[in-house]
Amino acid sequence: MENQVEATYEIMEVCLLAGKIMLQSGAETYRVEDTMMRIASSFGIEKTHSYVTPTGIIFSAEGTEPTKTKLIRISERSTDLKKVAMVNSISRRISSGDANLKEALEQLEEVDSLDVTFPFRIQVAAASLASGCFMIMFRGGWNDFIPAMISGGIGYLSFVYFHRFVPIKFFSEFLASFMIGLLSFLFVKIGVGHQLDKIVIGSVMTLVPGLLVTNAIRDLMAGHLVSGLSKGAEAFLTAFAIGAGIAVVLSFL
C-alpha cells in the first residue's frame, strides 16, 4: 500500500513536469492535458483529471486509494517549439514502453534545465530579416527595406534587454515599440525611410501577439473557456502596449 502511494506520486511528478515544460514552451492547452493523461495511463493510472490554464496546472489521479491532487504554478511563458517536440518524443517513448518511470523523470529534468534556443545574435538577425520581409509583404516599397530591418532588429533587441531588467512584460513591450516608433520616425525624418506606416507595421510584427490571439480563440472553440479568456486578455494587453508605445511617438513628435 505504502509503495503504491509512493509510486502514484512519482507518476504524477513525471506528468506534471512534462505538462509544465510544455505549457511554458507554448504548447496548446489540449495537448498539455492529452500528454499528461497519456503518460499517466501508460504507467497504469487510468482515471486522471487535469485542469490546465496559462498560469497553472491542477492534476489529480484516482485509484483504489484516496484521490491525490497536485498543483503547479506557471509564471514564465515563452515560445520554444523544440522543447515541445522533445517532451512529445519522451511521451511517445513512455507510451511505447521504451522508458520506465525513473528514466522518464531524468530525461524530463534534463529537458527542463536545457537551454536549446538559438544564439541570441541569430535571433536578432532573424527578427530584423523578418521585419524587412513583412514590410514587403504588406506592400511597402523596397527602398524601405533597410530602415524596417534596422528598426525591427533594434526593437526586438530592446524588448529582450528591457525584459531582463523589467520583469513586467507589458512594460518592456511598451518600451520596445516606443523605440521602433522613434527609430522609424527618425528614418523618415532624415529621408532614409519613406512610408512611416509600412516601416512601423513591418518592424512591430515580431512583437505583435498574433499567435496569442489565434490560440485564444482556438481554446475558446475547443471549450477551454478559462484559458481562452486569459490568453485573450494577455493578447489585448500586449497589443495595447505596442499601440501605446507607437502612439506616444506619433503624438509628441
Added chain:
Amino acid sequence: MAILAQLVTSFIATSAFGIIFNAPKQTLVKCGLIGMGGWLIYFLLEDYSDNAILATLAATIFIAVISQVLAKYYKTPVIIFSVAGVIPLVPGGLSYDAMRNFVENDYNTAIGLAAKVLMLAGAIAFGLVFSEVINQVIQKINRYRARI
C-alpha cells in the same frame, strides 16, 4: 515579378519566425515552404476576391492540412509546422492599426478595425480547428472500417 518578391519574402519571414520560436533546425525549411504556400494562396485570393477573411480561411486550411500530414510523417506535434506558417496571415498590422486609433481617440475607426481583427483571428482559428476535426473524422472512419 511582384509575386516572386512575395514568395521570397514570405519564405524568409516564416523561416525567421521559426528561428524566433526556436523550431528544431531540420524543420525550418519546411516551415518556410508551408508559410510560402499559405501566403501565396492568401495573396492571390485576396487580390482576386478582395475578401481578406475568405482568403485567410483558405490559406489557413491549406497550412493546417499540410502541417497535419507532415506532423504524422515526422511524428512531431502539429504546432511546430503550423505556428510559423500562420504568422504572416495573423492580422498583426491590423491590430496595431486598431490600437493606434484607440490611443489617438478615434474610437469609431478603432472599433471597426478591432472587429475585423477578431474576424480574421477567428477565421484562422476556425481553419486550424476545421482541419483537426477532419483529421479526427478520417481516423475514426478508418478505425471503424478496421473493426468490420
